[in-house]
Amino acid sequence: MDFITAYQFGLKNGSNFLQNESERRRWFSLYHSRKTYTFFNQELPRLTKFFKLLGIHLCPTWVDEANRELEAWCKECCDATTASMNQTGKDSDVSNQPVVMEAMFAGIAKETKTKGDESVLHSTTLQYPELSIASEMIDHLAAGHETSGITLTYISWNLSRDLALQDKLRKELLTLCPNMSLASPTSTKSICNPKDLDSLPILHAVIMETLRLHAAIPGSLPRVTPYPSCTLGPYENIPGGVRVQAQGHSVHRNAEVYPEPEKWDYTRWLDDENGYTEDQRRERDRWFWAFSSGGRMCVGSNFAMHGLEIKLVIAAVYSNFRTHIVNDDGIEQTDGYTVGPASNQLILRFEKV
Numbered sequence: 139m140d141f142i143t144a145y146q147f148g149l150k151n152g153s154n155f156l157q158n159e160s161e162r163r164r165w166f167s168l169y170h171s172r173k174t175y176t177f178f179n180q181e182l183p184r185l186t187k188f189f190k191l192l193g194i195h196l197c198p199t200w201v202d203e204a205n206r207e208l209e210a211w212c213k214e215c216c217d218a219t220t221a222s223m224n225q226t227g228k229d230s231d232v233s234n235q236p237v238v239m240e241a242m243f244a245g246i247a248k249e250t251k252t253k254g255d256e257s258v259l260h261s262t263t264l265q266y267p268e269l270s271i272a273s274e275m276i277d278h279l280a281a282g283h284e285t286s287g288i289t290l291t292y293i294s295w296n297l298s299r300d301l302a303l304q305d306k307l308r309k310e311l312l313t314l315c316p317n318m319s320l321a322s323p324t325s326t327k328s329i330c331n332p333k334d335l336d337s338l339p340i341l342h343a344v345i346m347e348t349l350r351l352h353a354a355i356p357g358s359l360p361r362v363t364p365y366p367s368c369t370l371g372p373y374e375n376i377p378g379g380v381r382v383q384a385q386g387h388s389v390h391r392n393a394e395v396y397p398e399p400e401k402w403d404y405t406r407w408l409d410d411e412n413g414y415t416e417d418q419r420r421e422r423d424r425w426f427w428a429f430s431s432g433g434r435m436c437v438g439s440n441f442a443m444h445g446l447e448i449k450l451v452i453a454a455v456y457s458n459f460r461t462h463i464v465n466d467d468g469i470e471q472t473d474g475y476t477v478g479p480a481s482n483q484l485i486l487r488f489e490k491v
């Protein structure tokens with residue numbers, strides 16, 4: 139969460155949940171309390187509103203209250219960020235740069251200048267830029283923090299089950315310059331070149347295999363077919379306006395592309411070791427769908443993977459610690475859209491190396 143909000147609002151206007159435990163607990167309890175009640179608002183919004191007018195609440199009223207509190211929290215972050223951006227004199231600390239908010243403001247300014255009244259966004263985003271930005275920001279918050287958290291959980295779990303692999307990974311991580319070991323004389327406060335981190339093969343393979351077998355969004359991703367009709371795989375003449383969907387969970391278990399699909403095997407992604415042909419490699423990459431594809435695919439995939447959020451966290455932890463499972467009861471993923479462990483927890487012991 140701190141990573142995502144720093145990217146959106148800049149470090150000083152983002153969350154500091156790492157240090158502020160009470161705020162962290164409050165935020166996450168609100169967030170998780172409403173998670174099982176997304177169906178009605180999402181799938182039947184008009185019916186849900188209509189029933190509400192009649193005094194019938196398809197979702198408990200506290201779900202709305204939790205949503206309002208989370209929205210108000212996000213709006214406060216947006217307002218603080220806007221105030222910082224409007225201050226005279228640029229903040230010289232690059233970590234305070236609100237990358238996503240700046241991009242939103244720039245996009246809105248461009249749309250206003252080039253299309254103005256003609257823009258399809260005229261009656262919404264261009265007329266209510268602050269609310270539109272806040273709405274977009276809470277979408278990014280939700281989309282970004284939970285998916286990454288789930289992925290980090292399953293990476294740590296898989297690594298904790300294989301201490302030899304942890305040692306191999308650590309050896310690879312220590313080749314970075316500067317590396318992230320707190321004990322190393324080359325370790326400084328500065329971070330290694332992101333390209334170097336991104337090019338570490340074992341780190342990359344471990345993350346890819348975890349995203350394959352434990353996709354944080356394994357559930358159905360809906361799309362509506364275009365008019366007049368279309369063909370999807372073997373299905374011809376599907377009329378326009380039909381809702382179709384596929385799931386990462388099933389796509390990632392195609393045994394022709396991923397042999398023994400239920401097995402977590404990071405070497406599938408190590409081209410020097412897996413013996414795949416060029417065609418097999420291409421199919422392996424084509425069927426990888428953790429971030430979806432097309433016009434609605436994840437906009438944060440580069441930030442999560444190559445923008446280094448996940449790679450940095452794993453590198454920082456495994457350069458310095460060996461992790462051991464203390465309690466992984468309920469680690470299995472349940473059914474749903476964004477899905478983590480059934481128990482919503484994984485308890486590890488950290489051993490300093």
Ligand code: HEM
Nearest residue numbers: 281282285286289355359428429430434435436437438442
């Ligand atoms: C491991 C991390 C992540 C995974 C596995 C993931 C996966 C996904 C998936 C499967 C979708 C659905 C796309 C669709 O409907 O086809 C999505 C959407 C989205 N993701 Fe991510 N995501 C991750 C991290 C992030 C991060 C870090 C951000 C923000 C910085 C982010 C922002 C978004 C947004 C805004 C959408 C909605 C896009 C739209 O509807 O146009 N995601 N993500």
